[in-house]
Amino acid sequence: MTEDLNQVMKVRRQKLEDLRARGVEPFAYRFQRTHKASEARNLFEERERGGLLDADGFGPVVRVAGRIRSFRAHGKTAFAHLEDDSASIQIYFRKDILGEQAFEVVLDLLDLGDWLGVEGGLFRTRMGEVTVRVASFQVLSKSLRPLPLGKVEEDAQSGQRIVHGDFTDLEGRYRQRYADLAVHPEVREVFRKRARIVSALREFLDEEGFLEVETPVLQPLYGGASARPFVTRHHALDRTMYLRIADELYLKRLVVGGFEKVYEIGKDFRNEGIDRFHNPEFTMLEFYQALADYQDMMELVERLLVRVADRSLGTRVFHYQGEEIRLTPPFRRLRFLEALGEALGSDPLDLPERELRRRAESLNLPELEGAGRGKLLDKLFGALVQEGLRQPTFVMDYPKELSPLAKVHRQDPRLTERFELIIAGQEVANAFSELNDPLDQRRRFEEQTGLRARGDEEAQLMDEDYLRALEYGLPPTGGVGIGVDRLVMLLTDQPSIRDVILFPVLRNVE
């Protein structure tokens, strides 16, 4: 590492040497902690209420550890805050307790950002804060690079946390997520919530009797969605391979195999634009249930979302970017054609492709080359209807061209039995009664091949092995895909997908 060291880093390296010169190991092996910060505070307050403090107002001795978050020296005493993953707690150093040598280490060789373990009695300061009076301490890890720490002020009345000079540069925060996390407890909380959401998804599906499976990420042929793939090469096999864009076709193969309820939570990869709602790799949940149709799946999705909200938020009513969202079943059902017809002023299926294209062009929707009827309808729907769907809404019964893997609608052969769940204008789930007629599926693939020939790069590929599986017999099956990152954004009130992905994709900088 030949990087220039700035002044602060040079000083810290010097302190590292000084610590060693005094026989203090700056990178400890372990520390026996008795309490987390929040536990220590609770313990003290409990004893205090019970009148169990000693004559000098001291409670029990605890051993706490964390990162030094603030430091205030006052000559022969010093105050600091140690932050761990539960909270932060104030610690108090006194020269007369620690002795000259140790106190010198505190004043001269500790820095903000260092990991420190301390042992001492709990008491309440004159200003009312529960504090550890340090009897001994151990340097756990010397921080050699200054963290972008803001200065935290706590509003005495509201208890609100005000940070001065906070680390706000988004690029820096995404590129160095470790620093972002280290200085922002609220960012850590978003990702804890994400973990709870994913756990709740698993818990619900497990309870419902779904089997969790893992299907290939690296695939000889991609499919199950309309998207451009990442292409790679296997050297030993000397062949092109693709990162999956969806789990769908493999999961349905498993239903053919006799697993009647399966699900997978995993990464999909789509080689497309990056923005607030799209990261090239993202987390997808897909689940499939034999003998069920899309109506059954709507009901299941309602129950699943309610469970996830209960488990992760403790409420079914929450705010997303200032807007109240109510996850209270039954969600609204809206037919795709009726909604679009209302917006267009006539039945979309009666309009010739030429007219649809004219309407789309008049809305300034570009990139229409190669778009067939289906894509035109979808674009018009996206532009005219979807944004306005704020509360949870199942949009149902999509045109056939749009859904090459969905079963034809039992009452209208121009449609498929498919729904998308829209919340706050964003697609959260996509589902259908799965197409299980192998002959029809072959025709649909052929139509896609036609679209591809017209220039639609996202049209789906013929998958002979999948067709063979269908020929063995796929029972009636309902299937659902849920974009986990989008769901997490909603439930954690985050404006960008980058805020719910720990290490989002960014361009490289040299």
Add this chain to the structure above:
RNA sequence: GGGCCGGUAGCUCAGAUGGUAGAGCAACGGACUUUUAAUCCGUAGGUCGCGGGUUCGAGUCCCGCCCGGCUCACCA
């Protein structure tokens, strides 16, 4: 990919009309035995995203590029 905005000290930011870079916090030295954005005195710290150009002189003006944010598009 288009449009708009931005990149100045470790962090947050200020630098009218071009004159050779500043503040707060962090750091360093000193004072201070219950402070909490501690306070007080002092010190140090910058390839102004990168590369060209105009000019006696560029953080500032011009051109190109890199990176980011928002937005439109893309994205079932």
